[in-house]
Amino acid sequence: MNLSSRMVIVLTSVGLISGSFLASVGLLTKERIALNRQQETEAAIVTVVPGTTNSQIVYEEEGFTVYEGKEDNGNLAGFAIYASGTGFQGKITLMYGTDSSMTKIKFLTIIEQRETPGLGSKITDVEAFLRYWENKDMSSSLTLHKPAASSPEELAPTEVNTITGATISSEKVLEIVNLSLERLRNLKKEGKLSSEEQDAS
């Protein structure tokens, strides 16, 4: 066998063997990875709309998704809004839940962030940041309370707290939420969020 044909044969067989190996690994892990992703979203929905056992997408566009959360007995538990935007150092994706009539934000959770560790990354911290988002009036834009308040009682219903030393990260989260709230209000006005319509279609 001459050299060049040997080269071709070796390369092709190495390629084929590793290709088939990879294909089987890909198939074996594909489902699991997709499942992981789905579980992550579901867990986030349950966190922000407690009591949800069953959720479905009612509206979706780039970087903005509205889920409808239903309880076991079929009652509407609330809506979960997935939104993303740019933070201090990278993308922030978050999710917050509303009550069924969309008047109040129930909870906020951060899904992904790349803020400064130990500072901006405190946006994932319940004690320092997230608990200040509970039960906020969502009929108008929210504002930031500066400097940081030490307990949620100090805040007005439309105010959320700043993280000491990470004003920008706090502002970015606020900005993402405010933008998505505006979209949400518009959608509601246009009647695109009523679940009956969804069911009928």
Place this chain on the structure above:
Amino acid sequence: MELLALFISAILVNNFVLYYFLGICPFLGVSKKIDSAFSMGLAVTFVMTITAVFSWLINHLILIPYGLDYLQIVSFILVIASLVQLVEMFIRKISPPLYQALGIYLPLITTNCAIMGLALIAVLNNYSFVETVIFGVGSGLGFTLAIVLMAGIREELDLADVPEPLKGAGIALIVAGIMALAFNGFLGMIK
């Protein structure tokens, strides 16, 4: 405007060397002389830009439509390796002086994690085609800036009385650390 922000942030804020730690081997290895550091930087920028184009095309025209995303790593590394080969042959034909300047660095680039990192980070961030290309050019220039500054400092340090165990990589890493501190000033500048 967003593209400009992406470009500047790739050079200064999310610098490939000082923020992502990619391309450390050439950053330490080829930063002893300013001239060679500059050539290395140019070669990396060149290959990064081309890699950005091809990796995006392959990912979006072949891998994603056919559900072959598990071949990403293999195909990217093969694309990079063959691109470097092609670029090398091409430059040798077209411009011998350029080849003289960049030639010896091109083979080194194949195993340079900055190139592979570029392709992977672009995929991870879901960049569009234009964004990927801008990101590629910016990252390459960011690498060039870091390596040329480092080379300038190391030439200066040749005359300095650096403690024996720190000579070479040790002091270079500490300088890189202080450079990373200085580059922190740009944090938050890109909205």
Place this chain on the structure above:
Amino acid sequence: MPAKSIRAEYLKGLWQENPVFRQLLGMCPTLAVTGAVINGIAMGLATSFVLIFSSLVISSIKKLIPSQVRIACYVVIIATFVTMADRFLAAFFLPISKSLGPYVPLIVVNCIILGRQEAFSSKNSVGRSLIDALGMSSGFVLALLILSSIREILGSGTFLGHQVMGAWFKPWLIMIFPSGAFITLGILLAIALVIESKAKQRR
């Protein structure tokens, strides 16, 4: 192979030819993922997996590969194992896979792996290659462990997530930042050189 040489073959990876401290290889992941010990260990194990299996495969088929295409073959084989490691982490250890980000796929360009294939596996028997790969892997894991321990303890006051420093300690956030990684590794390299030169004097 005599027992003594097996030991020497393994031990050289731990110190004399330690990939990070002595050969300055694989610096990118060493710096990038060592902000927390758990990430350092995960990275070390993933790299070890790829190194050990590629060394096994390559040393056993080395006679079949023509030297002109050996690099291409090595790269394909390495990339295969890297993809497996990447997929496995994404499927079963999602949080770790997320925090390691692009650095798991980047094992494919880690100079340690290709370097060992070129320098060792392509010339030595399967057994010796295995021991060499085990030694180099241990050396790499050791280096990551040292660096990430220093960075996590000083940077967060914790070790593997457990509080180890008293309440008096105020974490030095800089250690989690890139600058802290560079400075710490620079100092560690100097310490390694001092130890080595002291050891040489004694020999």
Place this chain on the structure above:
Amino acid sequence: MIDKTYILQSSPHFKDKDSVPKIMYVVILSLMPSFLTSVYFFRFRAIALFVSCIGACLATEALFLWLRKKPKHSLLDGSAVITGLLLAMTLPPSLSLDRAVIGAVAAIAIGKQVFGGLGHNIFNPALVGRAFLQTAFPVAMTTWIPPAMLKVNTVTFATPLDNLKFQDAVAQGTLTSLKDLFLGNIGGCLGETSALALLLGAIYLFYKRAIDWRIPVGIICALTVFTGIFWLANPDKYASPLFHILAGGLLIGAFFMATDMVTSPITPLGSWIYALGIGIMVGLIRLFGGYPEGVMYSILFMNTFVPLLNRYTRPRILGERREK
């Protein structure tokens, strides 16, 4: 041409033993007005910080000299004292002393001694120490207390630049008055609050010809032009150039830190480029960056360019060809 070759020596310019301490003592003397005002404004806190920073700098220097078996006389050349003094002046008065000591050790160890000591360092040691602290303890490094003169009942107190950045002070009309900025009855780092004291020291430095005038002039001009453009375009949103010059660490940075002989360019053209770079970057960070203040980052950033500036702005000697 012969005249020009005089500038060709590499930094440091002063190698003989007599002149190093002499220049250093001029610098120390020029910092005295600021030292006194900071003690006046922040009382015991100021003294404690000065003592611990200078002490820790001297101790670290001594440790390195002993480790490297070097002669001890350089301990008394005043450079470590200056580093300690300058570092303390850039710290918030409320910073705990153990943190200040960490900063001082970092300043001497990784800012100076790893490069081989005085004359070899690339970056300003005091600023390396401060940048280390800023990144290590970001919250403590941005928590301010009011000066003792100001009888206010708050524990924390924002600096004029904090107000500008985070409270929209121009639009709110709460911008600190220029008079307060000039005298120093404001919150801020120990030595940066009183512009008057800094200017007194700067005049002495000029009188002694201890610094390159191009650097402070270049920095102030660049910042004036940069912030002036935005101020003229929209005075309801942006603060005036004079505010920017007097506020924060600009004056102490421009006169005492950017001018550090070892870490600034040796050629006139290099000095201009270096100074303009610092001024513009300060403006960029203050107006568009994530931090209210950027003098420290700007000087460190331009420090990295100094070797390149020295190399490419050096006048060519007659007949010299660039080596290939």
